[in-house]
Amino acid sequence: MSTGYHIVVCGSVVPDPLQTLEPIASPAGPALKNELMLPAILDPWASHSLYEAAHLAKQNPGSKVWLVSLGPKAKLQQMMMNIAQKVPFELVALDGLAGGFTEAFEVAFALSDAIQAIPGLDRSRLLVFGGWESASRGAGATLQIIGERLGISDQFQGVDQLTLNPDGTLQVLERIEGGKHQVSTCAGLPILIGWATGNLREPPNNPQIGMANMRTVMPALQRAKPVKIGAEGVTYASVTLPKQRRETKVVKSMSPDDIAKEIATWINQ
Amino acid sequence: METVLFLTSVEPDGTLAKPALETLNAALSLAAGLDNAPLIVGLVGDAAQSAANTIATCGAATFLAVTGGDFTSSRYATDAAAAEALAKAAHATVIIAPATSRWSRVMAGVACRLGGRIDTHATAITVTSGVPLITRWYYRQRMVATQHRAQRPWVITLDPGCAEPWNGSAGIAQLESVTVNLPATAKRTTVVGLQSPAADAQTIRPDAKLLFVAGAGWTKKQADGQIHAEEAPKLILDFLKSSQASLGGTKSVVDLSGEGEAVLPFMTHLNQVGQTGATPRHAKGLATCCHGEEPHVVGWRFVNERRVINTDPNCSWTRGKADVVYVADAFAVMRKLNERVAKK
Numbered sequence: 001m002s003t004g005y006h007i008v009v010c011g012s013v014v015p016d017p018l019q020t021l022e023p024i025a026s027p028a029g030p031a032l033k034n035e036l037m038l039p040a041i042l043d044p045w046a047s048h049s050l051y052e053a054a055h056l057a058k059q060n061p062g063s064k065v066w067l068v069s070l071g072p073k074a075k076l077q078q079m080m081m082n083i084a085q086k087v088p089f090e091l092v093a094l095d096g097l098a099g100g101f102t103e104a105f106e107v108a109f110a111l112s113d114a115i116q117a118i119p120g121l122d123r124s125r126l127l128v129f130g131g132w133e134s135a136s137r138g139a140g141a142t143l144q145i146i147g148e149r150l151g152i153s154d155q156f157q158g159v160d161q162l163t164l165n166p167d168g169t170l171q172v173l174e175r176i177e178g179g180k181h182q183v184s185t186c187a188g189l190p191i192l193i194g195w196a197t198g199n200l201r202e203p204p205n206n207p208q209i210g211m212a213n214m215r216t217v218m219p220a221l222q223r224a225k226p227v228k229i230g231a232e233g234v235t236y237a238s239v240t241l242p243k244q245r246r247e248t249k250v251v252k253s254m255s256p257d258d259i260a261k262e263i264a265t266w267i268n269q
Numbered sequence: 270m271e272t273v274l275f276l277t278s279v280e281p282d283g284t285l286a287k288p289a290l291e292t293l294n295a296a297l298s299l300a301a302g303l304d305n306a307p308l309i310v311g312l313v314g315d316a317a318q319s320a321a322n323t324i325a326t327c328g329a330a331t332f333l334a335v336t337g338g339d340f341t342s343s344r345y346a347t348d349a350a351a352a353e354a355l356a357k358a359a360h361a362t363v364i365i366a367p368a369t370s371r372w373s374r375v376m377a378g379v380a381c382r383l384g385g386r387i388d389t390h391a392t393a394i395t396v397t398s399g400v401p402l403i404t405r406w407y408y409r410q411r412m413v414a415t416q417h418r419a420q421r422p423w424v425i426t427l428d429p430g431c432a433e434p435w436n437g438s439a440g441i442a443q444l445e446s447v448t449v450n451l452p453a454t455a456k457r458t459t460v461v462g463l464q465s466p467a468a469d470a471q472t473i474r475p476d477a478k479l480l481f482v483a484g485a486g487w488t489k490k491q492a493d494g495q496i497h498a499e500e501a502p503k504l505i506l507d508f509l510k511s512s513q514a515s516l517g518g519t520k521s522v523v524d525l526s527g528e529g530e531a532v533l534p535f536m537t538h539l540n541q542v543g544q545t546g547a548t549p550r551h552a553k554g555l556a557t558c559c560h561g562e563e564p565h566v567v568g569w570r571f572v573n574e575r576r577v578i579n580t581d582p583n584c585s586w587t588r589g590k591a592d593v594v595y596v597a598d599a600f601a602v603m604r605k606l607n608e609r610v611a612k613k
Contacts, residue, residue: 015408017544017564023412030414044545100407101414104377105386135409135544139389141377148381154458155345157374160538173464176370179473179539180465182343187457197538197545201524233386233419237402241412242570245589250582252596259595260605263555263576267479267512267610 004062005164005189006122007053009089010111010130010146011046012098013071013079015039017135023239029231030101030239040075042083045131049195051203052162053129054087060164065089068114070107071098073224080217085210086203091217092118093224100136101239103231108145110227115150123190132157132194140194147192154186157194271306271401273299274361275329276352278371279312281341283319288367290434292427293327295394296365297435302396303363309333311355311447313340313348318444325440332442333358335449339456343371345378346455352379354449361422363401365394368426376424385422392431409544410570429475430550430571472509472516472535479514480551480572481505482542485521486558486579488532491600498532504603505533511610515551517542519565543568557599561586578602 015021015038022033032038042050050067057063067089069076076093084091092114098107115121115128128147133140140157147155158175165171168188173181175196251259275296277289285293293310300308307330312320317334325332335351352375356364364379366372368390380387392413393404402417403425465471487501509516518540522533542549544564554572559565561577562585569575575591577584578599586594595602 017409018562020563021408021411023407032408103386105381108381137407138409139377139387140373141380141387141389144375144377145381148378153346153349153454155374155378158370171461174370174374175539176343176463178465178475179471180463182370183461183464184344185459185461197541235417235419237397237415237417239407239412239414246575246592248587248589248591249593250587250596251593252582254595254597256597256601257605259578259597259602260609263578263595263602263606264609266574266576267553267555 004060004064004125005056005127006125007057007063007065007127007129008115008118008121009046009050009053009065009067010128010143011043011050011067012069012134013040013075014043014135016041017044022241030236031099035099036072036074040071040078042079043131043134043136045133045135045195045197047083047202048198048200049129049131049193050083050087050089051200052195052198054089054203055200056164066092066118068092068094068111070094070096070110070227070229073221076224077221080221084213084217085205085207088209088213091220093220094227095224096227096229098136098229100138101231101236102137102229103234104137104139104141105145106229106232108142108149110229111142112146112149114225115146126190128152128190128192130194132159132196143192143194150190152190152192154190155192156184158196159193160196160198162193271303271362272360273303273306273308274311274356274359274364275308276311276355276364276366276372277313278343279314279317279320281316283316284323285320286369287434288369288429291429291432292365292367293324294435295427295432297327299363299365299394299396299401303399303401309359309361311352311359313351313355315341318442321442321444323439324435324437325442326437327435331359332444333447334444335447339451342460343374344458344460345375346458347451348375349378349382350449350451350455352376353382354447356383356422358447364422364424366424366426368428372426376426380422380424383422385424386418386420387424387426388416388418389426391425391427394425394427406570410548410567470535473539474513474515475549477513477515478552479512480517480542480549480554481508481512481514482517482519482554482556482559483522483533483536484519484557484559485525486599488522488525492598496532497600500600502533502535504600504607506535507607508603508610511607514555515549516540517547517549517568519543519559520545556586556591557603560584561590566590
């Protein structure tokens with residue numbers, strides 16, 4: 001009898017958050033200036049979901065983690081140099097545009113097709129993970145559409161904690177307004193989870209994991225299926241940087257009491 | 270001719286929450302701008318009649334509702350089924366819902382079921398030359414776009430705080446019930462309840478006028494070479510208590526708390542503001558012991574007035590990101606500030 005879970009993590013590349021981003025117009029629509037030159041990382045919330053997936057797989061022998069990722073091959077390879085040293089997974093790569101100005105539906109259709117093509121994937125053991133929003137489009141739409149396409153009607157977003165009980169039921173904590181969590185239980189798998197931050201630290205780099213992952217990562221990159229991703233039907237009237245730049249007043253020689261007085265007055269205005 | 274559906278859930282007491290009323294106002298403006306397109310109200314949850322009555326005079330052409338105990342809880346399967354049924358009953362071409370956690374969880378899935386498309390986190394909805402346009406941010410509030418789309422139905426979720434709430438008189442609304450036949454699989458999930466910190470430990474206050482951000486500097490050695498592990502949390506909590514500000518944190522400080530180095534034990538990932546945290550809406554923000562690096566400051570996009578206390582005169586805040594930067598020891602200033610705020 002098969003044991004363990006089949007965990008599919010969806011996550012893609014985004015520019016390193018420390019980079020300065022500037023929009024430009026391209027023939028295909030808005031894009032980022034020097035986009036191909038920007039260092040890429042795995043989307044932060046998707047990273048958390050990957051760490052949670054690996055943690056869950058480690059605790060449940062027989063489990064397997066797939067990372068399904070769409071992006072330009074070169075960017076995916078760059079991202080793998082970092083993430084592949086963190087946790088064990090099998091990469092399913094799709095070669096196509098990844099960025100904020102692409103359409104969530106087009107991305108979701110490509111990813112759900114790729115998930116359905118994973119050999120031996122068992123729905124009765126399936127957990128689909130991903131970040132609840134990306135650091136690029138930030139729409140929180142892709143995972144829901146993937147869930148719909150896969151026929152998963154137990155979906156949770158902004159999740160910080162998932163507990164799998166011995167009886168097969170699950171408990172999920174989802175972020176809601178006002179710093180609270182909604183607590184839900186689910187009767188069983190399959191399930192889709194859009195992770196927020198979770199509770200796990202970023203795993204340290206482990207060269208042995210990196211070596212093991214790379215045996216499958218490079219072939220996966222080589223056979224990455226090209227997919228056409230755009231934003232059909234969307235017209236961008238404008239994409240601009242926020243214009244507001246403040247004239248910052250730097251106050252250097254004021255006593256703590258005077259500063260407190262000024263701030264108190266400002267708060268009460 | 271467009272048909273606009275305003276979709277929202279009903280509060281347990283039969284009212285509509287503020288984000289719903291804001292979205293209603295935006296939907297009304299949109300419908301008016303589209304040659305007075307019909308606006309249909311779609312409500313989900315018990316006590317829908319009471320909620321419909323509170324907005325009976327808004328000018329909606331029709332009031333539809335999905336009611337019943339199965340639709341009270343915020344659950345994907347039942348909310349998606351209800352929204353799908355309401356959209357189909359309304360023959361809606363544009364569907365507008367508030368971007369609350371409940372509707373953000375479900376509306377993309379609903380768009381998929383309807384064969385439409387979705388744009389989430391809109392911050393404005395306008396009409397130009399008869400074309401509906403939305404404004405939304407990309408790359409975590411780093412750039413802003415104005416856009417429209419050809420596909421219908423077009424689902425739009427509007428972020429809270431982006432429109433004035435509808436304010437009109439109540440009346441008696443003619444509510445039409447929409448029936449949803451739920452499959453058994455739609456009830457596999459059960460909402461057990463809410464989990465929140467104790468009332469006196471709740472530091473996240475979305476409606477607060479002031480955002481108070483604590484950076485990792487609070488947990489570092491101070492001028493006397495010591496970590497002030499007892500004073501730092503007391504200063505912050507005293508200030509939050511007396512000012513009723515909402516607490517935010519940088520990624521580094523919430524990560525420290527998560528790693529057990531809890532100088533600020535009340536700081537959790539829910540407090541995190543920035544690239545991988547929240548983008549709260551407060552009129553004013555006060556940052557302390559925080560350098561103002563870009564991944565954090567993008568979370569301040571909708572904080573209008575910004576002041577900072579930092580010992581570094583060259584911190585990133587000074588580069589056009591704050592209105593005033595006080596180069597000072599935050600511990601010393603907060604001691605004095607607490608005295609003043611407590612007196613009020």
